[in-house]
Amino acid sequence: MGNKRIRKNSLKKNIQAKHSRVLQRCILSLKIISVAAIVALTCLFFVFCYSFITQCDYFRLEKTTITGIKILYFEQVMAQAGIRKNSNILSLNLPLVRKKLEAHPWIAEAEVRRALPDKIIIRITEHTPLAALNLGHKFIMNNKGKIFKKMTSEDHFNFPIINGLKLSDFSLINNQKSIQFYSIMDVLQLGRRPESILSYRFMKRIEIDRELGLTIFASMDGSDRQKKIILGYDNYLEKFKKVEEIIYCLKKNSMFSDFNTIDLVNLDRVVVTPVTIKPTTLKIKKEI
Structure with missing residues (x-):
């Protein structure tokens, strides 16, 4: 008899435990459903508010x-x-x-x-355009030395055309640019100074010789005739000052007031080629 009672009590406890676990699971499910419903309603509320605000006049x-x-x-x-x-x-x-x-x-x-x-x-x-690069096609370079667009017929700007630079001049090892790149940037920046006699506005073309350096072709008197200024490499500030001195001296000279070429590669031996003035032939009409 005692064993039967023990088995009955054990069975009742197992049934109660099962009921308790089921009840707990139901309560947990209700809580999860309630939280999900609250989250969903909250989301719907915010969606409604966002829709209302973004469509509000x-x-x-x-x-x-x-x-x-x-x-x-x-x-x-x-x-x-x-x-x-x-x-x-x-x-x-x-x-x-x-x-x-x-x-x-x-x-x-x-x-x-x-x-x-x-x-x-x-x-x-x-971007502030600085020059046009001739790399097969013409590209525009800004004042920081960055190529930012291909030049088109809509780009009507009066800036110098650079011949002789290569794409490799812009991206060498360790992000170092070439001496040709830095030379071009130095000359262009000097030409942009308001007091510069060799103004950036006068520069029509800059040719780069990998061995000899830079040569500027400039129209300094507003005409189509371009003057040739051979700069080479280095000492550009001093060479710009030398150009100013030469122009000042030529203006004071009655025989040679203008030049075709200035060679400034060696500042100790500057060569100036003056404009050749063709002699005028006068025709005298003889009276009979």
Whole structure:
């Protein structure tokens, strides 16, 4: 009899334990379902709020301010940004807009931000063109020595054409540029100085000889005739000053007021080839 009672009590305990485990599982499932329902409702609430805000007329784009453009037009920037008229400014993906803008060849950097409730502010940093490189096709180099676009018929700029540079001059080992690259940059930057007698605006063409150095062809009097200035390598600041001295001396000379060529490769032996003046033949009409 005692054994039967023990077995019955044990059986009851097992059944109660099973019921308890089932109940706990049901409670846990209800909690999980409740939490999931709360999360889902919260998400739906935020989706509704986002949809409401991004479609609200209060945040509709009314004004776009663009600063920093000198080459591009307002309409070009807006088209590149992909911003439609009357867009909701909160619906715009600003990082994506910035990436679109910086994909334009003339845009070096772009910054885009909102000004609530209805304004977008865009700040553009354009490339500053410095020279055209003849590498089979013509490419435009900026003032930092970076090639940023292929030259097209739409690029109407009066900057010098560089012949003789190679792509390898821009990317040598350890990111070091070649002596030809640095020579070109030095000469162009000197020519951009306001006080420079050999102004950047006068430079039409720069030829690079890998052994002998740089030669500038410049139109200094506004005519089509180009003067040849052989610089070679190094000491460009001193050579620019020497050109200024030579021009000053020539202007004071009644016989040779202009030059065709100045050879400045050796500053201790500067060679100047003056303009040859053809003698004028006078025809005298004899009276009978």
